[in-house]
Amino acid sequence: MRSLDLDAVHTFVLVADHGSFTRAADALGATQSGISLRLKRLEDRLGVRLFERTPRLVRLTPQGEAFLPRARLLLEAQDDAIAAVSARPQRLVLGISDHVAGPGLLARVAGQGPGLALEVRLDLSQDLLAEYDSGLLDAVIVRRDAGRRDGEALFRDEFGWFASTGWHHHPGDPLPLVTRAARCGVRTVALRALDAAGIAWAEVFVGGGSAAVAAATMAGLGVSPLARRTAPPGTVDVGPRLGLPALAPIQVMLHSRLSDPRLAGALRGLAAAFRMPVVA
DSSP: OOOOOHHHHHHHHHHHHHTOHHHHHHHHTOOHHHHHHHHHHHHHHHTSOOEEEETTEEEEOHHHHHHHHHHHHHHHHHHHHHHHHOOSOEEEEEEEETTTOOHHHHGGGSOOOTTEEEEEEEEOHHHHHHHHHTTSOSEEEEEOOTTOOOSEEEEEEOEEEEEETTOOOOTTSOEEEEEOOTTOHHHHHHHHHHHHTTOOEEEEEEOSSHHHHHHHHHTTSOBEEEEGGGOOTTEEEOHHHHTOOOOOOEEEEEEEOOOOHHHHHHHHHHHHHHHSOOOO
8 A cells, every 4th residue: 555645745736736846845944855855755656757847837747637636635634634633723813915915815825724713914014014013913914114124025016007998098187096095105106106207196086995996996987006916807007008107116025923833834835825926
């Protein structure tokens, strides 16, 4: 009877999900060579190749495609067995900037394993940092604050001026803007860029959160400065067509004070997921 190393099976699933040895290594807090070794042992145990690897591409072989759903079932069975005898779940309280947490990203928050209760709060970066500094949040994923030197860089968000595909600007009218509240850092940067370029603007909709801003933009109310990663479907960047100023990219940071190995491991997995491109 051939038994399988479930840690190696977990590694296989992570590489398949992330499409990258590097991101899987980040999620596990391991090295790429360690990831490769685990997968080699798993492939030797199964007697098949699971991945095709080139310098630019990692993809499943037909045998890997067949094994993936069964690998997930193995891990789910392990999780169920652990959960059945585990004590009260540990809780991870995570704050995520509203600008960073688009639907595609929030979908990755699930599935962090048994015995872990994940509480996610969405808000403005500055408010989340204040809660983190006060000890109310275990970790935050937020825009870089110019006054801070702590934290781990996750990725850089590129921004554009997004409007619905059917929206048209009337020449001579102020640029109609869809924005968040006045304290929003992205709003501040966007308005300064318009003022510096001498472009007249008028706020036509101010939303209390990114979901409201996205809905108003998709409805054709105006133009909104949004991250390309999380721009809603049915919108396009109209900045080049209208001659709007380029918006500087913003670094997204992870701040954490976690010391518990299990919680820190779950956070590593989330951080690796946030580095992945968003698929609409």
